[in-house]
Amino acid sequence: MRVVADTTVCQGHxxxxxxxxxxxxxDEEADVVVLLxxxxxxxxxxxxxxxxxxxxxxxxxIEEDPSMKESGDx
Numbered sequence: 001m002r003v004v005a006d007t008t009v010c011q012g013h014x015x016x017x018x019x020x021x022x023x024x025x026x027d028e029e030a031d032v033v034v035l036l037x038x039x040x041x042x043x044x045x046x047x048x049x050x051x052x053x054x055x056x057x058x059x060x061x062i063e064e065d066p067s068m069k070e071s072g073d074x
Contacts, residue, residue, distance in 0.1 A: 002039050002063045003048060007032040010059040019051035020044060024060075033059065 003023060012031040016024035023044060025034040040048055052060040 001042070001045060001048070002065060003035055003037070003052075004061045004063055005033045005035050006059045006061075009057050011057040013056050015054055015056065016051035016060060019054070020047040023048055024051060039065075 010032040025036045
């Protein structure tokens with residue numbers, strides 16, 4: 001999985017940090033999310049999915065890597 005953050009719509013709520021602080025950081029000067037780990041381990045999927053789901057600004061998404069599915073690694 002690949003995590004995507006759209007900083008043009010991020011409103012700085014920082015809820016994502018509560019769910020996955022090792023994946024999502026925060027740039028206080030810009031008042032937006034920063035990705036600390038764009039491709040987190042699969043073991044982080046539940047927390048990352050929750051962060052994406054509850055982002056008030058819908059600034060986060062998960063993209064699946066088709067090559068991982070083809071190779072059977074996902």
